[in-house]
Amino acid sequence: MGVVTKTIGTSSRNYSTMQAWEDALPANLVTDGNSQVGECYNDSQFTGVVNFSGSVVDATNNVTLTAASGQSFQDNVNVRTARLAYNTSNGVHINLTSTGLTLFTRGYDHIVIKRLQVKYTTNYERIIDENGINRTNCIIQDCIFAVRGYLGKMTSGKMRNVLAYSTFTQFSLTTDYAGTNTTFLENCTFVTPSNITPLGSIIGANSGAPSARNCALFGCLTVQNFKNLFTGNNNACEQNINFGTSNQSSVTYANQFEQSSTASNLEDFRLKTGSNCIDTGATLTLATDISNTSRSGSWDIGAWETTAAPTSFPPVSVGMKMPFLAM
Amino acid sequence: MAEFLIRVVDKRTPTGYWQHGPTGWEHVDENRDADDMFIDHATTHKRGDVIHAAPDGWPWGSDELISPFWRIIKVPGLELLEAQAMVAREIAEDPTNPPRTLQRRAFRLDIDHPSLPAAFREYLQDDTRASAAYTLSINRAAFRVLKKARLPIPDPAVIGGPTNVIG
Numbered sequence: 001m002g003v004v005t006k007t008i009g010t011s012s013r014n015y016s017t018m019q020a021w022e023d024a025l026p027a028n029l030v031t032d033g034n035s036q037v038g039e040c041y042n043d044s045q046f047t048g049v050v051n052f053s054g055s056v057v058d059a060t061n062n063v064t065l066t067a068a069s070g071q072s073f074q075d076n077v078n079v080r081t082a083r084l085a086y087n088t089s090n091g092v093h094i095n096l097t098s099t100g101l102t103l104f105t106r107g108y109d110h111i112v113i114k115r116l117q118v119k120y121t122t123n124y125e126r127i128i129d130e131n132g133i134n135r136t137n138c139i140i141q142d143c144i145f146a147v148r149g150y151l152g153k154m155t156s157g158k159m160r161n162v163l164a165y166s167t168f169t170q171f172s173l174t175t176d177y178a179g180t181n182t183t184f185l186e187n188c189t190f191v192t193p194s195n196i197t198p199l200g201s202i203i204g205a206n207s208g209a210p211s212a213r214n215c216a217l218f219g220c221l222t223v224q225n226f227k228n229l230f231t232g233n234n235n236a237c238e239q240n241i242n243f244g245t246s247n248q249s250s251v252t253y254a255n256q257f258e259q260s261s262t263a264s265n266l267e268d269f270r271l272k273t274g275s276n277c278i279d280t281g282a283t284l285t286l287a288t289d290i291s292n293t294s295r296s297g298s299w300d301i302g303a304w305e306t307t308a309a310p311t312s313f314p315p316v317s318v319g320m321k322m323p324f325l326a327m
Numbered sequence: 328m329a330e331f332l333i334r335v336v337d338k339r340t341p342t343g344y345w346q347h348g349p350t351g352w353e354h355v356d357e358n359r360d361a362d363d364m365f366i367d368h369a370t371t372h373k374r375g376d377v378i379h380a381a382p383d384g385w386p387w388g389s390d391e392l393i394s395p396f397w398r399i400i401k402v403p404g405l406e407l408l409e410a411q412a413m414v415a416r417e418i419a420e421d422p423t424n425p426p427r428t429l430q431r432r433a434f435r436l437d438i439d440h441p442s443l444p445a446a447f448r449e450y451l452q453d454d455t456r457a458s459a460a461y462t463l464s465i466n467r468a469a470f471r472v473l474k475k476a477r478l479p480i481p482d483p484a485v486i487g488g489p490t491n492v493i494g
Contacts, residue, residue, distance in 0.1 A: 107370050
């Protein structure tokens with residue numbers, strides 16, 4: 001099995017849009033015998049949607065849409081010191097401004113989307129939608145989503161190391177499948193910023209058996225909707241978490257993030273010192289955080305993993321007596 | 328001026344495909360074991376579908392400039408908003424219960440229309456892409472003649488669907 005990699009961008013790339021790359025995919029990746037990778041370049045802002053449909057795939061002949069090496073916010077040299085938020089200066093970014101669009105419509109299985117930033121500035125539009133169809137092994141990982149309110153509807157798959165926050169109204173994500181779906185939310189940070197009035201639940205399932213683990217869920221009146229279908233563990237919220245174990249329930253929202261308000265466009269969803277999310281997560285599968293920093297020891301809850309500050313030693317001059325060297 | 332990336336060859340899934348013939352939808356059965364042929368047909372771009380509608384001077388990618396299943400068409404005087412309407416998806420009559428056969432595009436460009444010049448048809452047939460793009464000098468009214476709404480594809484799961492679909 002091989003991998004066919006194509007470049008996407010507006011500066012001498014293979015394709016100028018993500019949709020063109022998707023349309024050019026073979027109808028049958030299994031007989032073609034290759035996985036397909038689309039690498040986005042930060043040549044200019046992406047503005048279009050991607051409808052994945054019409055291809056036959058399997059676990060070893062799959063599709064990945066990502067940012068090319070060095071092009072993602074994750075690759076930014078200041079990734080650990082810059083604000084953790086949507087920022088066009090930090091890497092590949094998608095800005096959707098038209099109504100009636102869903103950014104990613106996943107019409108088949110085995111699709112991986114990672115290392116991208118997306119901002120959606122129209123009202124109540126969706127980043128993700130599977131139109132009620134169960135999808136196998138679809139993963140969204142290491143992404144930043146800034147949405148008006150509604151992230152969208154997943155019917156299955158994994159979302160890992162995703163920071164998603166709203167800019168206008170209550171943030172929400174829905175999982176939905178008429179059966180037993182397996183939507184996994186792991187080390188995600190979902191936030192209604194502190195300057196926006198919470199209106200309801202932050203995650204919700206209409207059906208199925210979704211799971212949330214190591215997720216920071218802030219800015220809501222209740223964690224999940226009335227159907228109470230979520231299971232999981234090691235989540236954090238300022239409200240009572242009514243499912244799972246080892247949670248950080250009813251903690252103080254103001255103590256969690258460096259800057260939880262979007263009022264001044266200076267939001268920063270890195271964990272602040274003293275956050276209840278630090279070292280209270282479980283050890284899961286993906287051992288890096290949204291900045292591609294290794295998680296070690298006791299994991300943090302949410303997309304960001306704090307790291308210990310390096311130990312600093314006083315400068316030493318030649319000939320200086322040091323107490324521990326005193327004779 | 329707007330520029331279009333248009334499919335000139337149907338993308339076909341390996342499970343057979345449907346085409347609209349003189350008596351309605353006809354299935355071309357390339358795989359007797361196929362399921363959901365209607366859905367497969369709805370999920371791939373077809374001849375005349377606009378993949379991308381762009382402003383003047385769009386920096387097309389290298390594969391977009393040479394691929395035999397696409398062509399780049401420039402239409403002077405066409406507003407970008409009108410051009411971008413060509414990439415809209417088909418909308419369900421009942422958004423709360425959308426059929427599985429919603430098509431990726433609500434409209435297609437009738438690039439086989441008899442009003443189009445012979446040079447344009449030659450450009451469409453030239454897989455070598457001797458010319459990277461073709462400039463179609465038509466006004467807005469003529470463009471709207473070429474803009475065709477895609478016929479809805481019946482969902483075989485719906486009672487009253489085509490009788491030649493098992494299940």
